[in-house]
Amino acid sequence: MTYHQTIDGAGRTIESAGSSWEAIDAEQVARMRLQNRFKTGLDIARYTAGIMRRDMAAYDADPSAYTQSLGAWHGFIGQQQLISIKKHFGSTKGRYMYLSGWMVAALRSEFGPLPDQSMHEKTSVPALIGELYTFLKQADARELGGLFRTLDAAREAGDELEAKRLESAIDGYETHVVPIIADIDAGFGNAEATYLLAKKMIEAGACALQIENQVSDEKQCGHQDGKVTVPHEDFLQKIRAIRYAFLELGVDDGIIVARTDSLGAGLTKQIAYTTEEGDLGDQYNSFLDCEEVDPANIRNGDVFLSREGKLLRPRRLPSNLYQFRPGTGVDRVVLDCITSLQNGADLLWIETEKPHVEQIAEMVDRIRETVPNAKLVYNNSPSFNWTLNFRQQVFDAWEAEGRDVGQYDRDRLMSVDYDETELAQEAEEKIRTFQADASRRAGIFHHLITLPTYHTAALSTDNLSKRYFGEEAMLGYVKQVQREEIRQGIACVKHQNMAGSDIGDDHKEAFAGEAALKAGGKDNTMNQFEAA
Numbered sequence: 001m002t003y004h005q006t007i008d009g010a011g012r013t014i015e016s017a018g019s020s021w022e023a024i025d026a027e028q029v030a031r032m033r034l035q036n037r038f039k040t041g042l043d044i045a046r047y048t049a050g051i052m053r054r055d056m057a058a059y060d061a062d063p064s065a066y067t068q069s070l071g072a073w074h075g076f077i078g079q080q081q082l083i084s085i086k087k088h089f090g091s092t093k094g095r096y097m098y099l100s101g102w103m104v105a106a107l108r109s110e111f112g113p114l115p116d117q118s119m120h121e122k123t124s125v126p127a128l129i130g131e132l133y134t135f136l137k138q139a140d141a142r143e144l145g146g147l148f149r150t151l152d153a154a155r156e157a158g159d160e161l162e163a164k165r166l167e168s169a170i171d172g173y174e175t176h177v178v179p180i181i182a183d184i185d186a187g188f189g190n191a192e193a194t195y196l197l198a199k200k201m202i203e204a205g206a207c208a209l210q211i212e213n214q215v216s217d218e219k220q221c222g223h224q225d226g227k228v229t230v231p232h233e234d235f236l237q238k239i240r241a242i243r244y245a246f247l248e249l250g251v252d253d254g255i256i257v258a259r260t261d262s263l264g265a266g267l268t269k270q271i272a273y274t275t276e277e278g279d280l281g282d283q284y285n286s287f288l289d290c291e292e293v294d295p296a297n298i299r300n301g302d303v304f305l306s307r308e309g310k311l312l313r314p315r316r317l318p319s320n321l322y323q324f325r326p327g328t329g330v331d332r333v334v335l336d337c338i339t340s341l342q343n344g345a346d347l348l349w350i351e352t353e354k355p356h357v358e359q360i361a362e363m364v365d366r367i368r369e370t371v372p373n374a375k376l377v378y379n380n381s382p383s384f385n386w387t388l389n390f391r392q393q394v395f396d397a398w399e400a401e402g403r404d405v406g407q408y409d410r411d412r413l414m415s416v417d418y419d420e421t422e423l424a425q426e427a428e429e430k431i432r433t434f435q436a437d438a439s440r441r442a443g444i445f446h447h448l449i450t451l452p453t454y455h456t457a458a459l460s461t462d463n464l465s466k467r468y469f470g471e472e473a474m475l476g477y478v479k480q481v482q483r484e485e486i487r488q489g490i491a492c493v494k495h496q497n498m499a500g501s502d503i504g505d506d507h508k509e510a511f512a513g514e515a516a517l518k519a520g521g522k523d524n525t526m527n528q529f530e531a532a
Contacts, residue, residue, distance in 0.1 A: 003170045006030040028510040031148050034170070035141035035503075038177060041205035042249055044133055048179035049207035049253045055094065056255075056346075059445045060373055066439035069096035069181065069448040073103040073128075075135030077453045082176040083139055083491060092178050098448040099128060099206075101183035106454065118216060122188040122197050129182055129204035138500060139176040145503050147173070181257060181377065181448065182206040186216045186230075187238045195241035202245055208255035209242055210349060210377065211235075213262065213336060215269050227265035228321060231272035232280045232336070236343045243344050257377050258340035259349035262332035267321045271305065271314065280339065287332055289315045289323040334366045341371045347445065349377045354389050355434060361442035368443065375445040378438065382451055388414045390427040390434075398423070 001009070010033070011026035038044045058065040072078035078097050085095050101120075106113050108128060109120035147170055154162040182201050187194030193216075198209055213235045215228045239256055246254030271288070274281030285305060290312035293304065305312045315323045324332070337348045350363060360378070367374045391413035399405050408423060418424050430437075435447045467476025485493035492498050 003030065003034070003167050006033060025510060028506075031144070031506075032510075034173075035144050036137065037140065037175060038133070038137060038205075041130060041133065041203050042251065044177055044205035045202050045207045045249075045251045045254065048177065048205070049251055049255060052096075052179045052208060052255050053253050056375065056445060059375065059439075063440045063443075064436065065094070066435065066444060067094045067096060067446045068435070069098040069446065070452050071098040071100040071103055071448065071450045072132060072453055073100070073107045073451075075128075075131040075133075077457075078132040079135035079139050079176070080492065081453075082136055082178065086174070086176065087489065087491075091174060092176065096179045096181060096446070096448075097132060098450065099125070099132070099180055099182040100450045101125065101185045103451050103454055104128060104183075106451075118185045118188060122193075123200070125182065125184065125197070126200040126204040126206075129180060129201055129206050132180060133177065133205045136176040136178070138503075140173075141503050142498070142500065143176075144170065144173060145506055148506070149502075179207050180205065181208040181210055181255075181446070184209050184211050184242075186212050186214045187241075189216055191237040191241040194238045195245050198242045198245035199249060202249050202251055202254065207251065208257060208347075210257035210259055211238055211242065212259035212349075212351075214265070227261045228267045228269050229260075229262055229265045229332075230268070231270060231284050232339050233272065235336075236339070239340060239344050255346045256344060257347045257349050258337070258345035259351060260333050260336035260340075261351045262336050263329045263351060264353055265329075266324050266326075267317070268324065269321055271303070271322065283335060287324045287328045289325045291315070330363060333363055337363075337367045337374065338370045341367075341374055347375050347377050349379065351379060355380065355384050355386065356389075356393065357434070357438045357441055360438060360444070364443040374443060376443050377446040377448065378442075378444045380435070380447055380449045382449065382455055385414065386431055387427070390430050391418065391424060394423050394427045394430065 007027050007030040010029035014021045014024050105120040108124045151166040272281035272284040293311045293313045438444045
């Protein structure tokens with residue numbers, strides 16, 4: 001519906017109410033409706049699910065059409081990301097947001113900072129989804145409000161051509177609202193608990209939920225030790241629970257991202273149930289580290305498996321966890337992924353210990369033998385030492401080619417001493433092209449960084465504190481922050497405007513007319529930045 005059609009529709013509604021509504025302005029109603037395009041979180045979830053489905057189809061046709069996101073731990077951080085994307089690239093196409101359970105635990109729990117072990121309040125996850133979308137919708141209202149005020153100025157000046165241009169810009173306006181891939185950890189309990197939490201997350205606006213195959217009560221960060229996986233059927237119950245939640249709420253094309261931590265997980269909490277040789281439970285149990293047992297040598301409390309006519313004792317730790325055989329991680333990942341896709345998942349997430357294109361590709365190649373269009377979401381994790389990893393990859397490649405690497409110490413390649421070397425420059429280029437290379441070779445549809453803004457907040461705060469509390473004092477803020485905001489066109493330099501003061505003024509004028517006491521008058525110090 002166009003701007004003028006929206007005005008006309010509002011006008012008819014006002015007119016039908018009779019004289020008691022004659023002070024209501026149809027154009028202001030239309031503006032408020034356009035500034036509040038998404039009335040509920042479910043409206044957002046349905047809209048953004050459509051975006052992701054179209055993007056997934058585009059990637060299938062052309063692997064260079066991969067998508068990206070950055071993790072955000074507060075609505076304001078997410079808002080500034082999307083404002084920046086629109087400013088620099090003109091469109092949000094192919095850019096999403098990621099909601100990291102790690103950052104929720106570390107930054108949003110009422111318990112205080114927690115490790116990524118599913119100890120934070122489960123309701124804090126849907127609360128953050130709602131907060132992120134509140135801030136993105138406010139970014140829409142703020143930007144559209146600027147267009148409306150500029151339109152009024154053009155009309156007052158009698159500039160019809162500019163007014164037409166602005167009306168066209170309003171009709172073609174692109175929202176800041178983009179898909180959020182949201183981390184539901186291991187489901188925070190059994191399948192019913194997963195279903196209930198999934199509903200809350202979807203109602204808050206999430207169109208894509210990422211769930212992992214670790215046990216809920218022993219869940220660990222993917223980059224920590226001690227990860228414990230569950231049998232496939234336990235995980236598939238939770239995938240089905242999420243699909244039911246999507247379908248119940250009418251988000252029929254919602255996306256499920258099935259994450260496997262099997263590459264780094266050497267433990268399981270239980271032996272899988274099996275009814276016949278070769279079924280899914282039997283395949284899971286085949287990875288267990290077992291020893292053959294003489295029936296005459298049975299100890300009290302032993303647990304046994306039978307396989308191929310042999311009696312086997314799985315190796316069990318004092319923690320009552322069972323060990324997998326060393327070297328089975330890749331095979332378990334492949335089986336996890338195929339099984340998840342065959343039982344309702346849409347995308348995969350393989351948690352790896354390093355960013356290596358060929359390592360990922362070898363697993364994806366095997367998965368695609370069974371599911372040809374298998375696609376990944378990949379964690380470009382800050383837990384990786386990207387500089388050292390890629391310098392070592394180049395070193396190893398050069399050594400394999402027979403090139404002279406005598407001037408390099410492989411274990412010290414992180415050193416600043418190597419920054420200007422040919423090896424370091426080649427590694428930098430491989431880091432730069434990693435996402436495009438991995439999307440082309442390894443089936444990665446979506447690249448994300450889980451907790452980048454955790455690190456940027458720490459880094460920028462350290463830099464400001466060092467300068468402000470040191471000799472530079474106020475110059476430390478002015479030179480490093482405000483002056484750069486002005487020169488780089490960071491809208492937040494007008495922080496009153498960013499927080500919604502002009503939106504409020506527009507409303508006050510609509511509500512009270514000339515009696516409105518507006519905040520954005522001549523004495524507002526933000527006017528000092530008009531010429532910025």
